[in-house]
Amino acid sequence: QVQLVESGGGLVQAGGSLRVSCSASGRTFSRYAMGWFRQAPGKEREFVAAISWSGSKTYYKESVKGRFTISRDNAKNTVYLQMNSLNPEDTAVYYCAAKFTPLDVVLGSSDYDYWGQGTQVTVSS
Numbered sequence: 001q002v003q004l005v006e007s008g009g010g011l012v013q014a015g016g017s018l019r020v021s022c023s024a025s026g027r028t029f030s031r032y033a034m035g036w037f038r039q040a041p042g043k044e045r046e047f048v049a050a051i052s053w054s055g056s057k058t059y060y061k062e063s064v065k066g067r068f069t070i071s072r073d074n075a076k077n078t079v080y081l082q083m084n085s086l087n088p089e090d091t092a093v094y095y096c097a098a099k100f101t102p103l104d105v106v107l108g109s110s111d112y113d114y115w116g117q118g119t120q121v122t123v124s125s
Helices: none
Strands: 004-007 010-013 018-024 032-039 046-051 058-060 068-073 078-083 092-100 119-124
Touching: 004 092, 018 032, 018 092, 018 119, 032 068, 032 078, 046 068, 046 078, 058 068, 078 092
Parallel strands: 010 119
Antiparallel strands: 004 018, 018 078, 032 046, 032 092, 046 058, 068 078, 092 119
16 A cells, blocks of 8 residues: 655746655555656646656656656655646646556556645646
8 A cells, every 4th residue: 555645836937847746655665666647627637757666767748758857766755756847738736646566667657556636736827
């Protein structure tokens, strides 16, 4: 069982940066592949970025490549999403997700087993 808590959301101007974090409970965090998703008002939830449990493999939604960076610190049971060059289209609730994987793989938009409650990111124009 893993519990996920996101933090770090807020209001930022277009072109600005923000880092959201996801803290996980549990002693086996280092064996969980992690992902970030987002859901804008009136839209379906969409995949944003994913990382393998070692951190050596990452995968991104095309529109955030070069602007967003996913990373993790297994000693702190935390995964991060650094977001740069933000634009109003990035406004959404951002969720982290986790799935136990026996191999060090990145899951992309695959089904995850655990989800956080989300953190709001608002980008003003």
